[in-house]
Amino acid sequence: MRFAVPVFPGSNCDTDCVKAVRDVLDQPVDLVWHQEKRLDSYDAIILPGGFSYGDYLRTGALARFSPVMESVQEAAEKGKLVLGICNGFQVLLEAGLLPGAMRVNDHLKFRCDIQPLQVVNNRLPFTLDYTEGETIRLPIAHGEGNYYCDPDTLQQLRERGQIAFRYEGENPNGSVGAIAGIVNERGNVLGLMPHPERAVHQWMGSADGAKMLTSMLRYWGESHGAA
Amino acid sequence: MYKATINVQLKSSVLDPQGSAVKGSLHSLGFEEVENVRIGKTIQVWLDTGDAAAARKQVEEMCQKLLANPVIENYDYQLEEGA
Numbered sequence: 001m002r003f004a005v006p007v008f009p010g011s012n013c014d015t016d017c018v019k020a021v022r023d024v025l026d027q028p029v030d031l032v033w034h035q036e037k038r039l040d041s042y043d044a045i046i047l048p049g050g051f052s053y054g055d056y057l058r059t060g061a062l063a064r065f066s067p068v069m070e071s072v073q074e075a076a077e078k079g080k081l082v083l084g085i086c087n088g089f090q091v092l093l094e095a096g097l098l099p100g101a102m103r104v105n106d107h108l109k110f111r112c113d114i115q116p117l118q119v120v121n122n123r124l125p126f127t128l129d130y131t132e133g134e135t136i137r138l139p140i141a142h143g144e145g146n147y148y149c150d151p152d153t154l155q156q157l158r159e160r161g162q163i164a165f166r167y168e169g170e171n172p173n174g175s176v177g178a179i180a181g182i183v184n185e186r187g188n189v190l191g192l193m194p195h196p197e198r199a200v201h202q203w204m205g206s207a208d209g210a211k212m213l214t215s216m217l218r219y220w221g222e223s224h225g226a227a
Numbered sequence: 228m229y230k231a232t233i234n235v236q237l238k239s240s241v242l243d244p245q246g247s248a249v250k251g252s253l254h255s256l257g258f259e260e261v262e263n264v265r266i267g268k269t270i271q272v273w274l275d276t277g278d279a280a281a282a283r284k285q286v287e288e289m290c291q292k293l294l295a296n297p298v299i300e301n302y303d304y305q306l307e308e309g310a
C-alpha cells in the first residue's frame with residue numbers, strides 16, 4: 001500500500017505522518033510537493049497538519065486551490081483513502097470533500113493537550129481495528145477546531161454513521177455535537193482535528209493512533225485481496 | 228480601474244467568539260450599553276478594468292469561490308471607480 005503526504009507551504013506535521021506510516025506499517029510513503037498533479041500511483045493520501053499558506057484568509061482556504069488538490073479530489077472519487085489531520089481536515093472542508101466549516105475555538109485559545117475521544121463508528125476504513133464506543137487518547141493542537149454544520153447536516157451525519165470520533169469529557173473547542181472527526185458519505189475520506197500520527201508509540205504518551213493506520217492497511221488489504 | 232471593498236461577516240446564526248470576547252472587554256471598560264459585537268473582515272481588491280458590470284461579476288465570483296465561506300459567512304461589497 002503506497003501512501004502520499006502532500007506538503008503545502010506551511011505544513012509542519014508532514015514528517016510526523018511519514019514516520020508514523022513507516023514505523024507502524026512499514027509501507028512505502030512519499031512526501032509530495034503541493035504543485036504535484038499526479039497521485040495516481042498512490043493508494044492513500046494523508047493531508048498533514050500545520051498552517052498551510054499561513055492560514056491566511058481562513059484555515060485551509062488557500063491550500064484548497066493548490067494543484068495537488070485536484071488529484072486528491074480524483075482519488076476520493078475513485079474510492080481511495082484520504083485522511084486529513086487538523087489543517088488537513090480544514091482543507092478537506094474548504095475543498096467541499098467533507099460537509100461543514102471550521103470556526104475559531106469558542107474560548108479563543110490555542111489548545112494543546114491529550115484528549116480522550118470516543119470511537120463512534122468502527123465500521124469505517126479508518127476505524128476497523130477499534131471497538132465501537134472505545135475511548136482512545138490522541139493529542140490535539142489547534143486554535144480553529146470548532147467544527148460547524150447546520151442542524152440538517154448534523155442530523156444527516158448522525159443518521160448515516162458519518163461521525164467517526166467524538167470528544168469525551170470537556171469539548172476542547174465548542175464543535176457541534178462534540179464532533180472530533182467525520183467521514184464523507186462513502187466513508188473513504190476522514191477529517192479529524194486530533195493527531196493520530198503523534199500517538200503511535202507508548203513513549204509519545206499514547207499509541208492509540210496506530211490503529212487508525214493499521215485499519216487503513218487492513219481495509220486496503222481486504223479490498224485488494226492482499227496487504 | 229475599480230476598487231471593490233468587500234465585507235465578510237459570520238452569519239448571524241453562527242457564534243462569533245471574537246465578538247463575544249470584545250463585548251466582554253467593552254463591558255469591563257464601562258460601555259454597559261453594548262448589546263452585541265460581531266467581528267468580520269474587510270478585503271480590498273483593485274481591478275484593472277473600465278467595465279463596472281464585468282468588475283461586479285468578477286468580484287461576485289471571487290467572493291463565492293474563495294473570499295467567503297458560504298457555509299458560515301455572508302458578504303457584501305461596494306464598487307468605486309478610479310479609486
